[in-house]
Each structure stands twice: as C-alpha cells, then as structure tokens.
Amino acid sequence: MDPIDRQAAIDVFEDTTYTKNEIRRRITELPSAQQEYEPVTAEDFAKTMSENTLYSFMAWHGKALTLMKEYGFVICKRTM
DSSP: OOOBOHHHHHHHHHOTTOOHHHHHHHHHHSOBSSOOOOOOOHHHHHHHHHTSOHHHHHHHHHHHHHHHHHHSOOOOOOOO
8 A cells, every 4th residue: 555645536526527537546546645755875875974074974873763762673864
C-alpha cells in the first residue's frame, strides 16, 4: 500500500464532475506521499561531515545513536 497525499485525494473527491471510475483512476494516479530518499555513499558522507565542525558531527552522531537504539535503524538523507 502506497500512501497518497491527503489533500490531493480530497480534491479529487470534491470535484463532482467525476464518475466513480474517473475518481478511482485519478486516485490511483496520484503521486506517492512518501518521501524518496537518495542513497548516500560513504565517500559522500565523509565529505559532507568533513565540511562541518566536529561539534555538529558529534551532535548528529549522538542523535543517530539515540534513534538507532529506539527504532533499530536510522535513515539519513542528504539535505545540502
């Protein structure tokens, strides 16, 4: 099951000109609401972290370890 954007689905249902089949088709054509993550290589990670201060790395690492302990995994995404 792929989540869709709630507001986009509401917009489809509010348009009264659509038939049931058109609503079904339009709903299935809506883009996924889930974010897509780009894998980051170890080299890219090292480069990004080397551009930041040691303090910011330690803060990030501490947060990652906390999340890892709580959820069992961490998803990191490039934000720059």
